[in-house]
Amino acid sequence: MNTASAGTLESGDILIQIAPSEKPGIEIELQSPVAAQFGRQIKAVIEETLGGLEVNNVYVKAVDKGALDCTIRARVSAAAVRATGKDVWKD
């Protein structure tokens, strides 16, 4: 697995950076203007998406600019595909 990223810092988007980690599980560092109200949900969406792609033992840095869940899923998937080289959209 490599370090990879997807997304931008535009309003309504989220920048996801994924790096392999020695620690087991998924570690998420989140910066968001809506962290107090939606931080829990944003992290849950990231974990769920990575879980669905069977990506584990990663460090995720997420810089959120007010993205909706669909955007978060798309950016996390793209970053994971780039990091693992496993194209989940091919089949």
Add this chain to the structure above:
Amino acid sequence: MRNSKVVTLEEAIRRSGLHDGCTISFHHHFRGGDKVVNMVVDKLAEMGFKDLHLAASSLSDVHAPLIDHIRSGVITRISTSGLRGELATAISHGLLKEPVIFRSHGGRGSAIACGELPIDVAFLGASSADPLGNACGYSRSENAKSICGSLGYALPDARYAKHVVVITDDLVEYPNMPMSIAASDVESVVVVDSVGDSSKISSGAIRDSKNPRDILLAKQAAKVVINSGYFNDGFSIQTGTGGASLAVVKYIHESMLAKGIKASFALGGITAHMVKLHEEGLIGKLIDVQSFDKVAAESIKDDMFHQEVSAVDYASGVHKGSAVHALDIVILSALEVDVDFNVNVLVGSDGVIRGAIGGHQDTAADSALSIIVCPLLRGRIPCVVPRVTTLITPGKSVDVVVTEYGIAVNPARADIREKLEAAGLNIVDIHSLAAKAEAIIGKPDPLPFKERVVGIVMNRDGEVLDEIHEIE
């Protein structure tokens, strides 16, 4: 000249009899370009004053240096219409021991006039003044350095403060006429290099929003206005300055031309858009409490039917002749609207203060038709919510809410609903808008508010409407 009142700032302060615990006041007509508040409070700190109450018509990003003066005990109380930037954030996190008192522009004017907000010394920036204190928000001299147009928010201070210091960057020959602040109200005149950066009032040029959502919202709001029953020859109108509000004027403009309808007056913060319609003969008169850009400021100088008005005559709730009582239609923005049509324009959905009451409460309450224009969501932030974070304008004052997902009409205004439905507009229940927002973004966790109160929101009659709590 004989009897000149020109002195240094330090001498003016000394003469004013100011002492610890007093109330000092300021206007915010230079908005982001204001230099007077920081200049005066720096001087007061240098002279050793403590425990002062700062009563400004509003405060913004440029007033971040007040943070140090609060820490050192020079300023211990604040009254204002709004707070923005670092100062607002620091106060939201508990910087000031006493809660900030927030009043609308009309509420502040009447509080000053009725003695609820007594001012000891008013420090009023002016773009021109003569040695006796006749002062104005523009200058006709060759040495003009600044322009802010209307001095509407400063006029109650000038009239009712115990002591008035005019601060100008253009001392002109007596008599400085026509004047906004009359010499008989003024004790001292101070000449400085600059009272404000006029370029920061706003960009000065008319720029139409290119944001497609703003354009959609503006078109919908214009349809509400046109079909409301109030869009008749001789109607009157006020708008905010947000992208969508400004764009509404553009679409109403087209309809006025098409139908041959003219407005009798436009009120409030006056923009270049309104000046343009006035110059085209579509708006008879402009009643200007605050010039929102350089075009408006120049117009008030040159056009006799562009009239400056004090905050009291603009929007007082207790003075029954104030202009809002004659206003037909107002178009306003919102940070949040709730299912009871209550509006918040002061506290962000992160719990941090980031706005101003302005004339929101006043115009919504006294206009015949109040229209709130706001998107359903801003990023992940919902604008139609079950309950507003902070109550600013009560729902009974709000008639119509325009969003890109439909138009909600206050159940108390069945007459309006009928007219808009007949015109084929997409009328929806406000509860369905809140539900739609929640379906897209999820249910937000509660904000981490603490016990301590950092702000008190007054209604325009001088009663407490809501409290703002410290946020983590």
